Amino acid sequence: xxxxxxxxxxxxxxxxQNVTFRCDPISEHNRLYWYRQTLGQGxxxxxxxxxxxxxxxxxxxxxRFSAERPKGSxxxxxxxxTEQGDSAMYLCASSSGDRVFGYTFGxxxxxxVV
Amino acid sequence: AQSVTQLDSQVPVFEEAPVELRCNYSSSVSVYLFxxxxxxxxxxxxxxxxxxxxxxxxGINGFEAEFNKSxxxxxxxxxxxxxxxxxxYFCAVTPGAGTALIFGKGTTLSVSS
Numbered sequence: 339x340x341x342x343x344x345x346x347x348x349x350x351x352x353x354x355q356n357v358t359f360r361c362d363p364i365s366e367h368n369r370l371y372w373y374r375q376t377l378g379q380g381x382x383x384x385x386x387x388x389x390x391x392x393x394x395x396x397x398x399x400x401x402r403f404s405a406e407r408p409k410g411s412x413x414x415x416x417x418x419x420t421e422q423g424d425s426a427m428y429l430c431a432s433s434s435g436d437r438v439f440g441y442t443f444g445x446x447x448x449x450x451v452v
Numbered sequence: 453a454q455s456v457t458q459l460d461s462q463v464p465v466f467e468e469a470p471v472e473l474r475c476n477y478s479s480s481v482s483v484y485l486f487x488x489x490x491x492x493x494x495x496x497x498x499x500x501x502x503x504x505x506x507x508x509x510x511g512i513n514g515f516e517a518e519f520n521k522s523x524x525x526x527x528x529x530x531x532x533x534x535x536x537x538x539x540x541y542f543c544a545v546t547p548g549a550g551t552a553l554i555f556g557k558g559t560t561l562s563v564s565s
Contacts, residue, residue: 342495369550380456380542380555381496394552429495433550441486441553443495 342444344430350450351420358416359447363432367442370413372405373429374398375446381429387413420451454479454545456556464562467535473528473559475543485526486544486553487517496542502526513537538563 343362351357363370368389373381384403385395389410399405402420407413417424427446459474477483484503488496500511507519517528526543540560544553 371552373555378557380458380544380557381553383552383554386552388550431496431553441498443488443497445493445495448493 342430342432342442344428344444344447346447347445348448348450350452353420353422353451355420356416356418357420357449358414359428359430359449360412360414361430361432361444362412363430364442365411367432367434368410369433370407371431371433371441372413372415373431375427375429376425384415417449420449422451425449425451454481454483454547454554456543456545456554458541458543458556458559460559461557462560462562464564465533467563467565468532470531471529471533471537471561473541473543473561475526475528475556477524477526477543477545479524479545479547481547483545483547485517485519486546487511487515487526487528488542488544488555489513490540490542490558492539499528499541533561533563535563535565537561 345360371386372384375381387407402418405415429446431443433441455478457476486501487499500509502519510516540558543556
């Protein structure tokens with residue numbers, strides 16, 4: 339098991355472009371979470387999935403953001419018409435949802451919008 | 453709703469000194485508590501967690517934390533820090549299994565020689 343993988347590690351994009359990030363969770367984990375972390379702040383919850391179902395979305399997730407987990411395995415987070423305020427680290431985590439509470443985080447994707 | 457307040461944004465200490473990073477939480481229900489560490493340009497690594505039972509929790513790298521329900525606190529301590537402990541530390545809560553973690557804003561621990 340290689341842990342939670344995120345791709346790419348870094349992304350620089352021009353304002354107005356669309357970007358997509360990928361997260362591969364630990365294989366036996368059925369829950370997957372997306373967080374956004376800006377400089378000097380703690381991670382802020384965006385959304386989470388149980389298998390392929392998106393169970394909760396934060397109000398931070400504007401209509402320019404969409405997340406999918408089509409087969410209950412990997413997930414993608416897309417940002418349309420990027421803005422400079424979208425510049426942040428996007429973190430993915432997975433868990434098995436049981437009482438062990440094994441949340442495992444990936445290394446994140448750092449997005450810079452210029 | 454739950455919230456987390458980390459009372460110190462920066463904590464500078466000398467090597468081999470003890471350190472305490474403070475965390476208070478607010479919740480109308482029982483919560484589960486966590487401390488994570490983040491090194492530059494990396495993801496979050498779990499230091500320790502409180503689920504139930506003993507209020508003193510021991511974690512990795514010599515860290516421990518004490519859950520105090522009456523004071524709604526979960527302070528992180530280490531009796532003797534090393535240069536390598538320099539990092540960002542986050543306290544987090546969740547009300548239930550598998551639900552999203554709610555994080556504090558973090559405390560930067562800077563250890564110097």
